[in-house]
Amino acid sequence: MALASSSLYEPLNESSAAALAARLGLFETNSVLQCEEIGDGNLNLVFRITDSKSGHSLILKQALPYAKVIGESWPLTLDRARIESSALVKQAELAPGLVPEVCYSDQTLAVTVMEDLSHLQIARKALIEKKNLPHLAGQIGSFMARTLFYTSDFALKPHAKKQLVLQYMNPDLCKITEDLVFTDPFFDHDSNDFEPELRPAAEALWADSEVKLHAAKLKKKFLTEADALLHGDLHTGSIFVSEEETKVIDPEFAFFGPIGFDPGQFIGNLLLNALSREEEDQDVIFEAIEKTWYTFSATFAASWKQDSRERFSEVDGYLDHTLGQIFEDAIGFAGCEVIRRTIGLAHVEDLDGIEPYEKRIQVKTSALELGRKLIKQRHNLTEPGQLKRFFRHAILR
């Protein structure tokens, strides 16, 4: 991967992005380049650049000095582009084939150029369309186990681990999660966004001091537990899929945090999709959650047995305790994700796309119930096979 930091920052447009790609020699000399801005995320510009002669294409992603969805009133560090490109490279090393290949990055321009995955579909859309995704759960379980175990103290020497913790300090993006996932949805905060009919359910949540105490404890974990290099935003909109392939994108929120956070966000987004479905279509989602967890825990355990450098790792019960704690945390983080995607700033199409409106309100009300119960009762859930019953019971009104 080439790395440059010579030019001055300027936001690109379709023509300057194509010109940059040509100047960098990313395409053959005689290419005829076409460029389209395709970004549909909250934060960055994403350009697809295609050589109309050969059909070869690349993705050029550029961070803006602010959050795209809000505008210049929400300044945001360009350093997230460095975090994203280096996390993609690290994840490719640890979980080969499960992230797009990075072919160029420039810290000053806040640019990452990577493999075009347009032959795949964003997992959130595929799940909404009820596509068959036989490998998604296993591949994400394996991705999480490998990236999280091999960046933890179980695998790394202490100095190397702390060096990585420093490299992935990501305060601006962590602050977004601290606010939008762990704080604002639990209070009557300006950033929240929900339908007026949800106000009674939101007010019930804000008045629930038990759930707030649990949310405070989960937030504290996120703030302080530097277990491993997280993806940090592993929702189903950050994953490309087909029936055969899975590729994880968009790790700009990467930092050293609690291991349960990535599984929690992924499971939380699967639960959001389950909420959007009729009961008879939900089983496949609960099966995916089970498969995700069993692949994660089996891969994590195998890595532990083969590569742990921790003296205590052979002590009876330590691996089981570690996995049990990760699962409990994941369930709590999933609950926070379900709540924030229902009444917080950043919504998901799984819920917002539900028609008719009355049904949407009913499902979102259930989502708030589910989120609250996941957070409060996470200690009682010890394995994913319990989730289907828990889910059905939680949303019964």
Ligand SMILES: Nc1ncnc2c1ncn2[C@@H]1O[C@H](COP(=O)(O)OP(=O)(O)O)[C@@H](O)[C@H]1O
């Ligand atoms: N490597 C890629 N190949 C094809 N499309 C991509 C790629 N990366 C991003 N995209 C497209 O751009 C969109 C936004 O990308 P994302 O990385 O999620 O941006 P943001 O950081 O703004 O959320 C994705 O939903 C996808 O449609």
Ligand SMILES: CSC[C@H]1O[C@H](OP(=O)(O)O)[C@H](O)[C@@H]1O
């Ligand atoms: C104003 S940022 C809101 C939200 O957006 C991020 O997601 P993405 O970059 O995939 O669009 C992240 O989940 C943030 O919490």
